[in-house]
Amino acid sequence: MRRLPVYLVLDTSGSMVGEPIEAVKNGVQLMISSLRQNPQAIETAFISIITFDSMARQLVPLTELAAFQMTEIKASGTTALGDALKVLSRCIDTEVAKTTPEQKGDWKPMVFIMTDGIPTDNWEAGLAEYRQRKTALTVACAAGAKADTASLKKITDTVVQLDTTDAATISRFFTWVSASISATSTKIESSGKEVTGWEELPPPPAELNIVV
């Protein structure tokens, strides 16, 4: 059975302390519980969480929905977006199975990156590495007014912006992420095709502004 790998790359820098980080944790929980109501998603979607502050690490390795368990996140430090892209690239290399003459590979991964600040490391080096990986879709989310949409635009064409980082707004973002994963896993089941562009996902909630 081919898997649909989903990577959530989340900013846990110091500016996320308080309501924003709590909202992110809550959002991930909501997303998991909503996806667990969809048999197609349970069958195909595998989730991984990568967090980044002064450096990045894979917090939860690619895990099937049924077995997924969220671990504690704390916010502190700077915004090493470049390191996050490097870690993400390495995870894709090791976790996403390629089709070989012997074995069916996975679908191309979906990547959701969320950050509320300006990258503090050499993020272009990370981006250069990430560019060499094949993904079905990369969505970058600029959370709050201080997020740097310009650098995110260089990572992907699909950038959404949250006006604020309060609990309600962040939770709406995760609702949309979960609907997108649901739609993609159903689409793979129902047409054997991967989602390849922004247009095919469900419309984002009103509070998300698409940066074009």
Next chain:
Amino acid sequence: MITKTVFSIITNGRTYQYIDNGEPMRGGMKDVYFSPDRSYVVAFYRDVQDHNSRERLIKIATQYYDSFFKREGGEYYKDLYSWPIDVVEQNRKLGIVVPTYNRNFFFQKGYAANDLIRGKEKEGKWFASPKFRNKQFPLRLDDTELGNWLSYFQICVNISRGVKRLHAAGLAHSDLSYKNVLVDPVTKTAAIIDIDGLVVPGLFPPDVIGTADFIAPEVLATKHLDIKDPNRKLPSRLTDLHALAVMIYMYLLYRHPLKGGKIHDLDTEKDDLLAMGEKALFIEHPTDTSNRPKQNQLNPKELPWTDVTKIPYTVTGPYLKALFEKAFIEGLHQPMQRPIANEWEEALLKTTDLIQPCSNPGCQQKWYVFDNSTRPRCPFCGTPHQGTLPVLDLYYQFKEGVWRPEDHRLMVYNNQYLFGWHVNRNLIRNEKLTPEQKVPVGYFTFHQGNWVLVNQKLDSLKDVTEDKEIPPGEMVALTDGKKLLLSRGEGGRIVVVTIANK
């Protein structure tokens, strides 16, 4: 929360109401709203529908509705379909009005471990995937939701009948899939929904090519061609028959008949297209084994079902085995060879006559098909059959004094019933049976060390071997080689008894 009123475009002045809370249930093409009393839903197409589609919907809700439901036997089909009863329009958006599904199609319990899906629709995927019945899987369904193996025979009979009736009317469903067929193993029923995509060959072009697991190979293999290209294959009655065969295979064996280990291309998407289209190959093909699931790649949570060496398709018995071969070997790329819905219905019903209860109380499936061996055992849990096993072969009178086998046998177990359709070949077991015809005419029981048939309603039952009439209220012992005439009437059958597992 606003209650809105919409007007029928069919009947002047007829109105429907729905509750708009701003967050409709979103289907593939429609936004769905409940009526205030939740007895029906109003489903609006998100896209503007063209003239053709408008005409098709009106026809489905009027002419075809009447021909399906407003005639003798129409009641039976009301439970089998969720059929649009009217077409409405609002702000240039077309909508259909559909009665709410029966309550049994919503989970009473859902998952064993929590209430996350309680009250959700029982779409087919929950029951076609082996994980959800694996004891080690955290999100497995509760035992009370799963039914037993026999439940799925009845479900498949219902689906076959639903498809049979559509095809008899010249219609094709065009998108039979998990989402469009609700199944309930608890009440052993199924309902075909999303009837609005029906296609009438030559009249209305199909608007979808179907759902991946169920799309016929010829449709996938030609989907790159223009819709007007004569070589392009579109959904039709014949592609429904592929989907039906896949569905029956999946509900009885919980795996997909074409998803095996063969790699066709290193590009994932191309590989999938070939594996389900042009190069589609039955995973259990008897001679070409190249698409067998690879043993080292089986997911432990999907065992034993994905291991075709442990549970081959032949466990479904001789009648279904023959049809699966017709569907996935001869008919896979030759659509005209595919079994029709009526053949599936008949084979499923005949197979239920071969079915035996498993004596292991812990057996998940509870029932299995007699494998024609002298030492039968349950293929699911391995428990051998205990005690003797009478097998009744049915014969019909070909001409005076000459009796021929029907290719139909009845396996006896304690408290098994004999019905009118066993007694007389002119009575056919289908949806047209009257309530009286569904009452047993006799039953089998193990009595003082012997198997006996107790006659309840047969007025001309005769023990041919002993040359003795058996009037109602009396019983006759089933011994090896015994011949019983079940009825002297036209079409009356003789059964010949074989005692297996001696």
